[in-house]
Amino acid sequence: MTTRNTTPQPVHPAREHARSELTRGPFDLLVIGGGILGTSVAWQATQAGLRVAMVDAGDFAGATSSASSKLVHGGLRYLQTGNVRLVAENHRERRALSSDVAPHLVNPMPFLVPVYKGGPHGAAKTAAGVFLYSALSAFGDGLGRVVSPERARRLAPGLRTADLKTVATYHDHQMNDSRVAIMTVRAAVEAGAVALNHAPVVGLRTTHGRVCGADLRDTVTGAEFGVNAQLVLNATGPWVDHLRRMEDPAAAPSVRMSKGAHVVLKTDQPWRAALTIPLDTHRVSFAIPWEGHLLLGTTDEEYTRDPADVGVLQRDIDQILGEAGTAISDDVLDPAQIRYAFAGLRVLPAGGGSTSAAKRETVVTRGRGGMLSIAGGKWTTYRHIGRLVLDRLRKERSVPLSEDMAPPLRTVPLPGLGQPEAVAHRLLADRQPPARLDPLVARHLASHYGNVALDIAELVRADPALGERVHPDGPDIWAQVVYAREHEWAVTVDDVLRRRTTVTVRGLDTGEVRDRTAALLEPLAR
Incomplete structure (x- = not known):
């Protein structure tokens, strides 16, 4: 499918770059779904040397993965x-x-x-x-x-x-499950993956009956484009059977x-x-x-x-x-x-009995078109689930993954590694305006970003107004909104207030807060 734009408008350069990279396939692996499972597989597979693309119909961790018990x-x-x-x-x-x-x-x-x-x-x-x-x-x-x-x-x-x-x-x-998810996406991208959110699948690509990619729509611009891959992984969580029926309308429920x-x-x-x-x-x-x-x-x-x-x-x-x-x-x-x-x-x-007594286990299936589907899991073992998928791909020789490209599960740190107490101390060490932060704000940034909080402090240094609190009753500041826009794939107001910051969960996303957040997100459409 050729790329077309039904509602032409400029878009954030990083987003446009990612979409352009996605069209330059084929990838070894296309991961559809950016929740717990998708982000883990993308991270693990990229570490193992595969060329990986990951897309999500909404926001990363926008559904169940940001609605856990934390x-x-x-x-x-x-x-x-x-x-x-x-x-x-x-x-x-x-x-x-x-x-x-x-x-x-x-x-x-x-x-x-x-x-x-x-x-x-x-x-x-x-x-x-x-x-x-x-x-x-x-x-x-x-x-x-x-x-x-x-x-x-x-x-x-x-x-x-x-x-x-x-x-x-x-x-x-x-x-904070949302923050862990975003940092995992960032880890995958820093390792070489290409990621794009707000890009739902509108159809699967097939060659000789085998699934070899997907057609997607960028909901920010309306542009439609395609991604080619040697293997497609369906990690769409509650929508896993919906995508399986795109591959095979007769597919029986798996979950x-x-x-x-x-x-x-x-x-x-x-x-x-x-x-x-x-x-x-x-x-x-x-x-x-x-x-x-x-x-x-x-x-x-x-x-x-x-x-x-x-x-x-x-x-x-x-x-x-x-x-x-x-x-x-x-x-x-x-x-x-x-x-x-x-x-x-x-x-x-899938099965009978009460849901409370059902096993919390991962379900892996392969469709008649070769698409691999994975569903079920929890945050505690999300890295191991990613490795489970890689082990299966290696066993089936579904992707070019050799033994030397897939060492045992390593404790590779997520971006921002740094003890919150030490980071907060560094944030508070500069007591001169405009870099000075309130101690509550400094501790909040340190515990939610690690040493990435130092980058947010630089935004405040450049524009002191960004050091103001989003709401006087909470510790989030406006620099986090700008950082989410520029570096964390935030597109919508809810992306920012619910999943990049803690504004919504504190009940502080007032109409005024949402309006100002929307205004700060406008550069995405410049």
Whole structure:
């Protein structure tokens, strides 16, 4: 297909360059989908020496991958099913992410497990569980143990103490999933991949019945163009079967979906620990201090409608608050304090039974046209899933990937590597206007960008107005908006306010904020 532009207009040079590069195929691998799986495969494959292209119909991590519980964890609940090996493997990857790959983005967090009279698990079983959980991580985060209700309430001020028998503790990690996703895209691009968001597939290209690329539309300009590749990987998450039916209209469903909703709640007192609240033998609910708020969730119910229509309903909010209420005081769970709510879709293997009991495993299929489809996974093991795909490609000899091009999984750091405390200190060291930053802003930039925060500070130095806060109640500044536009593929207001910054999740994306953000994004169309 020849490139044509249905609504001619100039576009940001970097975006135009990426689109031009995409037409200069063929690539070894075209990854369709820029969520957890797509970004991981693109990063791993580029490290292995392949020429890789990655496209997404919307924004990178624009759907489920930015709607997680923000956890990097071993999976305490998996001990209930006896899957000790899985927990140990998750722990190893969690430790790698937090110590070598992304210590600037993955942060330690103590967790409390309250045990109530009449609850699904007893005190002895819970205590043994957190001890084993700690042992499986080689006690790298300390010893899982039991603490007094008084100590627990100091860490989690809203903890309900009525009928509370004991509280067990363990440690996991949390992250800002959107920031990890963007840094992974950046890592892939710096390694040689070509990436473009807001470019949906309008058709698959075939030669002699084999899928050999895709036709796409740039929704920013309306331009249509094609990408040729030796192999096409379908990593579109909830849309995986939709793309499979483009290849084969008779393709049977390979996955089913479960909706997970969360709410973000403002609290009067800061929490220093998260709660893992057992609901039954399969499910838990979380209450996690996050971005100065409390993140509650999640739901787990089968979803059969259009993935594009997923959203938070009032019954989701009622369920989340009700389940949290088994361990959190009513005065904390005031619906008027909800600042934001979001929902994502877990992609699970097709089959029967409840979604909460379904295995969280990756589904890999190959269609009759040779397109490889992959779905299902979680942030904790996203690097390993990328390697799983490469191992399969090598085994099938689908792409020119030799053994010496694919060493064992390495702990290659994401861009921005640097301890947040040290970066914040550097940001605060220059106390002269216009480079001087508020300490809260400096700590925020350091913990969300690592040493890339120094580049944002340079924008403030060049234009002091960019050092102003986007909203007086939050730590994000306007320089982040400009940086997102110039270096992080941000196109829309939501790209910036929800996924590049924390403005939306704090409930601060007012009409005035959105208008000014849109104005700063206008250079994209100059």
